[in-house]
Every structure is written in structure tokens, then in C-alpha cells.
Amino acid sequence: MKRTPMYECHVAAGGRMVDFGGWELPVQYEATGIKTEHLNVRAKAGLFDVSHMGEVTVVGPKAEAWISNLVTNDVAEMHDGQVQYNIMCTPTGGVVDDLLVYRYNKERYLLVINAANVEKDWAWFNEHLVGGVKIENISMQTAEVALQGPNAEAILKKIVDFDPAELEFFHFKDPVSVGGIKAIVSRTGYTGEDGFEIYVDWSKGAELWNIVMEAGKDLGLMPIGLGARDSLRFEAGLPLCGQEFTDTLGPLEAGFGFFVKVDKAGGFIGQPVLKQQKTDGLKRKIVAAKLIDKGVPRHEMEVADKDGNVIGVVTTGGYGPSLDANLANCLVNVPAPAVGENLWIMIRGKAKKAEVVKKPFYKKSYKK
Amino acid sequence: MTTKVLPELKYTKDHEWIKIDADGFGLMGITDHAQHAMGDLVYIELPDVDREVKAHETTVIAESVKGANDVFAPMSGTVVEVNSDLEDAPEKVNADPYGSWMVKLKLADLKELDSLLDAAAYQALVEKEEAEA
Numbered sequence: 010m011k012r013t014p015m016y017e018c019h020v021a022a023g024g025r026m027v028d029f030g031g032w033e034l035p036v037q038y039e040a041t042g043i044k045t046e047h048l049n050v051r052a053k054a055g056l057f058d059v060s061h062m063g064e065v066t067v068v069g070p071k072a073e074a075w076i077s078n079l080v081t082n083d084v085a086e087m088h089d090g091q092v093q094y095n096i097m098c099t100p101t102g103g104v105v106d107d108l109l110v111y112r113y114n115k116e117r118y119l120l121v122i123n124a125a126n127v128e129k130d131w132a133w134f135n136e137h138l139v140g141g142v143k144i145e146n147i148s149m150q151t152a153e154v155a156l157q158g159p160n161a162e163a164i165l166k167k168i169v170d171f172d173p174a175e176l177e178f179f180h181f182k183d184p185v186s187v188g189g190i191k192a193i194v195s196r197t198g199y200t201g202e203d204g205f206e207i208y209v210d211w212s213k214g215a216e217l218w219n220i221v222m223e224a225g226k227d228l229g230l231m232p233i234g235l236g237a238r239d240s241l242r243f244e245a246g247l248p249l250c251g252q253e254f255t256d257t258l259g260p261l262e263a264g265f266g267f268f269v270k271v272d273k274a275g276g277f278i279g280q281p282v283l284k285q286q287k288t289d290g291l292k293r294k295i296v297a298a299k300l301i302d303k304g305v306p307r308h309e310m311e312v313a314d315k316d317g318n319v320i321g322v323v324t325t326g327g328y329g330p331s332l333d334a335n336l337a338n339c340l341v342n343v344p345a346p347a348v349g350e351n352l353w354i355m356i357r358g359k360a361k362k363a364e365v366v367k368k369p370f371y372k373k374s375y376k377k
Numbered sequence: 378m379t380t381k382v383l384p385e386l387k388y389t390k391d392h393e394w395i396k397i398d399a400d401g402f403g404l405m406g407i408t409d410h411a412q413h414a415m416g417d418l419v420y421i422e423l424p425d426v427d428r429e430v431k432a433h434e435t436t437v438i439a440e441s442v443k444g445a446n447d448v449f450a451p452m453s454g455t456v457v458e459v460n461s462d463l464e465d466a467p468e469k470v471n472a473d474p475y476g477s478w479m480v481k482l483k484l485a486d487l488k489e490l491d492s493l494l495d496a497a498a499y500q501a502l503v504e505k506e507e508a509e510a
Contacts, residue, residue: 036443037416043442044417236416236443303464305420305440328419328442335420357422357438 013060014152014214018222022232030125032061035234043236047330050200050241051374053229054158056221057238059206060214063127063148065134067118071141076110076118078277079137081260081269087112092179092195094268096260097133098279102286104254106130109197111181119193121206123250137278152214156221157204157241159374160228165205167224169194173205178375188220199238201245201373243336244329246297246369252308252324253295253338261286262340263324264295264368295324296345297368298337298352302361306337311355314346321345323354331371337363380503381409383475387451387490388499391433394475395451401487404478405451407439410503412474415441418467423459424480430454432489437479439470452489454482 010033019026024035035058037043049055067076077084080095087093091112097105106126111119122130131146138144156165165173170186173194181195190213198204209217222230239249248254253263260269261283271284300306306326314320321341329336337354346352346365353360386394392411396404412418422438430436430450437448458481463469470477494502 042417047442240442303420304422305445307445328440330442 011061013058014211015058015060015154015218018215018218019058019232024232024234027235029061029235032124034058034061035232036236037234038232041231043234043240044330046231046233046237047240049229049231050158050202050233050237051331052159053231054156054160054164054225055200055231055233055237056218056225057155057157057233058214058218059124059155060152060211061124062153063122063124063130063146064151064153064208065120065122065131066145066147067120067142068116069142070116071139072116072118074275075137075139075142076120077273077275079134080108080110081273081277081279081283082110083270083273084110084112085274089114090180090182092181092197094179096254096265096268097130098259098277098283099256100278100282101257102259102261102279102282103256104250104259105133105256107248107250107254109195111193111195113183126250150211151208152211152217153206153208154217154221155198155200155204155206156225156230157198157200157202159203160225160230161202161204164221164225164228164230165194168220176205187217188224190217190220192217199247200241201247201369201371201375202241203375240327240330243325243327243338244331244369244371245373246371249325258324258340259283259286262291262293262295291343293321293340293342294345295338295340296352296365297370298339298354298363299332299366299370300335300337300354300361300363301351302363304354304356304359304361305335306354306356306361306363310337312337312339312341313353313355313360315351315353317353317360320352326354329370336370380413380507381475382496382500382503384496386475387493387495389433389449389451389493390502391449392503393449393451395493396478397484397487397490401484402457403452403454403482403484405436405480405482406478407448407470407474408499408503409474410507411446412471415439415443415446417442418470421463421467421470421479423461423463424456426456426459428456430456430482432492439467448479450480450482451493452482453485455485457481457483
């Protein structure tokens with residue numbers, strides 16, 4: 010298994026180390042556990058080691074056009090210093106990966122991609138490379154942490170050389186100093202809380218971790234494992250590539266049409282299929298459901314209607330600590346049950362009643 | 378961390394405990410090691426009363442935040458009672474694993490006791506597993 014620079018920090022903090030896609034990372038920490046860690050991020054603050062994520066630089070006169078062709082959102086309307094959420098599709102409208110696009114200027118970008126898809130994305134980028142663009146995979150030179158929660162800004166303020174209050178949501182600053190370490194800081198995250206993502210050189214990962222943990226000591230900062238990372242993003246309605254997005258489940262069906270500019274000038278891979286989906290109307294969609302009967306829904310369980318007919322499948326399911334309820338994202342046939350209506354989730358042969366609820370389960374607390 | 382093991386109980390290698398009474402009934406649950414490994418429990422799916430189970434058969438599903446865990450019957454028998462307190466308060470199992478019985482079984486064959494571990498043997502097993510972790 011691969012290790013991030015913070016491996017020893019996690020072990021020292023009582024991290025329960027697991028194999029996460031070939032990386033040895035903590036799923037939780039012994040003194041806390043997933044539920045406590047999750048609740049602490051929403052109440053105070055949490056620090057996540059996300060060094061396994063991938064980073065790719067893109068430079069050149071064709072950078073903007075090249076990226077725009079690969080993704081669904083409107084890269085051309087970005088301004089310098091902005092971060093934009095994007096989805097990379099296949100020609101059939103499925104998803105290769107979702108990613109963040111950081112724009113330095115029209116000819117210079119940083120792409121941040123999912124850990125599980127680094128090799129796949131790198132191959133995809135190279136397959137579609139054109140002249141006028143130079144790309145570099147700096148994933149193994151870049152360590153990253155996510156500092157999330159209502160106290161994140163106060164913690165960061167103690168250790169940076171700028172006023173974090175001035176860093177807007179989905180914007181970034183590079184270079185800055187975090188505890189004397191050269192870093193990129195963005196106001197982004199995967200929890201539904203206010204927070205920051207901090208990128209440093211791989212060799213500085215452990216030093217960064219310790220600096221932030223120390224700064225957060227009196228503000229309730231806890232180290233957070235992968236278990237809580239998933240429960241937090243799930244409650245906040247954020248997609249997980251591989252569950253809400255697959256090579257056959259695309260952004261419109263998943264409910265992320267806001268990030269898909271079907272009429273984008275210059276086009277993009279998958280545009281014709283997505284445009285047709287929009288014209289024809291979706292045949293299936295993801296709805297959010299909250300269990301009424303007792304039981305915990307899980308990925309791949311079947312979803313049924315009141316007559317027991319299978320109408321779909323759970324993409325992500327589980328217990329939501331902030332709602333103290335069992336929740337499920339259900340990919341169902343259209344017409345789908347509406348908010349307030351019921352569906353049934355088949356849990357080990359028993360039909361458990363659930364109610365369709367408004368998304369997101371947990372209303373985000375971003376600083377806008 | 379030192380796991381808790383009670384001397385008067387019998388144990389399985391899958392980290393269940395059973396307490397036998399004089400009338401041939403057994404109360405079963407999961408050990409301290411098991412609750413710790415599973416993490417925060419959010420739902421305990423108990424069997425229906427009158428269900429017959431064989432030793433090592435999945436009898437209870439303990440759902441933690443992370444996933445579903447099979448709990449096996451330590452001995453064969455018929456379910457006569459389930460601890461419905463656990464339905465609304467699964468966290469009791471984490472807080473007090475030996476005080477949170479899950480299922481009461483009318484035991485079918487007391488000879489099965491011979492294949493269970495006593496406290497000392499279970500303690501040794503857990504220590505070995507935790508050292509290897």
C-alpha cells in the first residue's frame with residue numbers, strides 16, 4: 010500500500026489504518042470513531058489527509074479550450090483565482106471523473122482529480138491531448154489537507170500570511186504561507202461546511218498536518234478519517250464518483266445538471282448525448298430518501314414501489330449522524346416518486362418504507 | 378487497548394458471548410472486542426421469535442456507520458425472546474456489550490458447549506488478533 014507523508018501522524022493519533030484503493034489511510038481514529046468525527050466537523054472543525062488526491066497542471070495557449078472540451082461546465086467564464094466544479098464525461102454521457110478546475114489565468118490551470126481515478130484520468134488527458142497544451146501529473150509531489158467546519162477560518166487565520174476572511178468560496182490563493190510552508194489554499198471542500206483545502210509539497214505534508222493540528226487545539230479541531238469523510242459528503246448531497254456517477258450514470262440523471270452547460274460554445278465530450286437526454290426528458294433520476302421503517306440502506310440495494318415492483322437501486326445509503334436517520338440516494342425510473350411520497354428499499358429481503366425528501370439531506374453551511 | 382472479557386461467559390472465535398442458565402436457555406451478545414471493531418452501531422436487526430438457528434448461523438445483523446456485520450449464534454436453538462431495547466438504542470451495545478444481550482435461545486444441544494472457548498482461551502485469541510492487527 011502507498012502511504013501519504015502523514016502516515017506516522019495518523020498512527021500516532023490512533024488512526025485505524027485501512028486499504029483505500031491502494032493507499033494506507035485512517036478510516037477513523039480510535040478515541041473518536043466515525044460518528045463523533047462527523048459531528049465534530051459540523052460543530053467545530055476537522056482535518057482530513059487527502060494527499061491521495063491527484064493534481065495535474067495544464068499550461069499553454071490552448072489550455073482553456075482543451076479543458077473546456079473535456080468538461081461539462083463553462084470554463085471560459087471563469088476569472089483568475091476562481092475554482093470551478095466540473096464533470097468529465099465519456100462520449101456516451103457517462104462520467105470519467107468529477108474534478109475541480111483552478112484557473113490561474115487563461116493559459117494556466119490546476120486540475121484536482123479523485124484519488125481512485127488518477128491513472129484513468131491521466132490516460133484520458135493524454136489520449137485527448139492537443140498541441141498548445143502541456144500537462145504534468147504532480148500528484149506524487151503534492152500533499153493536501155482539508156480543514157473543514159465552522160472554526161476552520163479561525164484556525165487558518167492563526168497560521169497564514171493573509172486574511173482568510175477575504176478568501177471567497179470557490180476561490181484560491183497561490184502562493185501563500187501556511188505556518189511558513191509554501192502552499193496553495195482554496196475555499197473548497199467535500200463536507201457541506203465552510204472550509205479550506207491546502208496543498209503543499211509532498212515533503213512538507215507531515216509538517217503541515219502538525220502545524221494545523223496545533224493551531225486547532227483550542228478550537229476543537231479533530232483529525233478525521235475516511236469513514237466520516239463519506240458520511241459528511243453524503244449528507245450534504247455531494248456525489249461520489251463510482252456511486253452517483255458511473256460510466257453509465259451521468260450528471261443529468263444524477264441531478265447535477267447545474268454544472269452541465271449543454272449549449273456550451275465549442276462543445277465538449279458527451280455534449281450531444283446529454284443534450285438529447287435533456288430534450289427527450291430523463292428516463293431515470295436520483296431522489297433522496299429517508300427511512301421510515303428501521304434498517305440501514307446500502308449501495309446496490311433494490312428500490313421498489315408500493316406494489317413490490319423494482320423501480321431502481323440505491324447509489325449511496327447509510328446512517329446520517331447529523332440527521333440521526335438512515336438515508337439513501339435512490340436511482341429510480343421516471344416518473345419517480347415525488348417529495349413526500351414513499352418508496353421501499355429491499356434490505357435483506359424485507360421491504361423497508363422510506364419517504365422521498367428534498368435535497369440535500371443536510372443544508373450546507375458555506376460562507377458565500 | 379485492553380479488551381474486556383468476563384470470566385463467567387463462554388465465547389466463540391467470531392467474538393460472540395453466551396451465558397447459559399440452569400434451565401437450558403442461553404443469552405447471546407457480542408464481545409467488547411467486536412463492538413470496538415464494528416464502531417458506532419446504528420441499527421441491530423434482531424431475528425423473529427420462534428426462528429430456529431444452528432450454531433454459526435447468522436442470527437443478528439449489527440449495522441455500524443461503516444457497514445453490516447453478521448452476528449452468529451454461538452449454539453443451536455430456538456429464538457424465544459429478543460432484546461427490543463436495542464432497536465431504539467443500538468449504541469447500548471457499544472457502551473455495555475456484555476450487559477446488552479441480543480437474543481435468548483432455548484438451546485438444542487448442550488454438548489455444543491464443548492466447542493466454545495472459555496474466558497482464558499478467548500482472551501488469548503483476542504490478544505493474538507489485536508497483536509496481528
